[in-house]
Amino acid sequence: MHHHPFRSCPLSIVQLQNFAFVLSAAAALFAAGCGTDPAEPSTEESVDQVEPEPPDVVGTPVLSEIGNEEGFVALTRADFAMDGFGLVEEETAVTWSNRTPDLGGFLVRFDSGRGYLHTNDAYGNFTLRLDYRFPIDADAESPEDREQLNSGVFVFLEPPHKVWPRCLEVQGKWSEMGHIKSNDRNIQLEVSDDQERREQARRPPGEWNSLEIVTRDGTVTSFVNGVKICESQPSELNSGLIALQAEGDPVEFRHIRIRPGE
Secondary structure: OOOOOOOOOOOOHHHHHHHHHHHHHHHHHHHHHHOOOOOOOOOHHHHOOOOOOOOOOOOOOOHHHHOOOOOOEEOOHHHEEOOOOOOOOOOOOEEEEOOOHHHOOOEEEEOOOEEEEEEEEEEOOEEEEEEEEOOOOHHHOOHHHHHOOOEEEEEEEEOOOOOOOEEEEEEOOHHHOOOEEEOOOOOOOOEEEOHHHHHHHOOOOOOOEEEEEEEEOOEEEEEEOOEEEEEEOOOOOOOEEEEEEEEOOOEEEEEEEEEEOO
């Protein structure tokens, strides 16, 4: 009898069972090869336990982005007068460093003394942004000393110049960072202040902190590293000079920029 070349003999039941076993084993090996390599365990669980590195200054644009802040202009050495600084008989040193002026990268450092640098122009409604820090040295080694490092930013400053002038102050003192107070005993401010937010927002002494001050028709609001800390209600002071304060501790200010006339 002539056999068809493609027709094979029927398989026995045992042969079929053996063939099915081989296919099943091959499928299992293929699936194992396509799965997750056991030598590379998933890191999904550990990601939640790793805290991201904080940016250089939380809440403040990095230097390369500062030039893109709409409406803001950099305040440079030419925008400040010297006659308001160092009005007590102490040796005072103030230095300016021109760091990428097109991006507001000027840095001013007070090394000693008590006084302030004030702007040439007066401002009413504005938003002021800057970074500041206390360079840590041997005089501020203990935690108690570091918490008392002191500086500030004056707003609505009115001459005559003296220590201290009639103005409102946004505290740069580390323990009171962002608090708003009056430097005129005849002006009592109504202030809403959040100590818990301050403790969460501020960075340790020696590191840069960003400070934002917003004024609207006499109301002053402060932000530390992007977090609202304090707000004062309008008083009889609603326009004046802006000043950077020195209280005897070395302090540095950088990226000073303002959006006026809001």
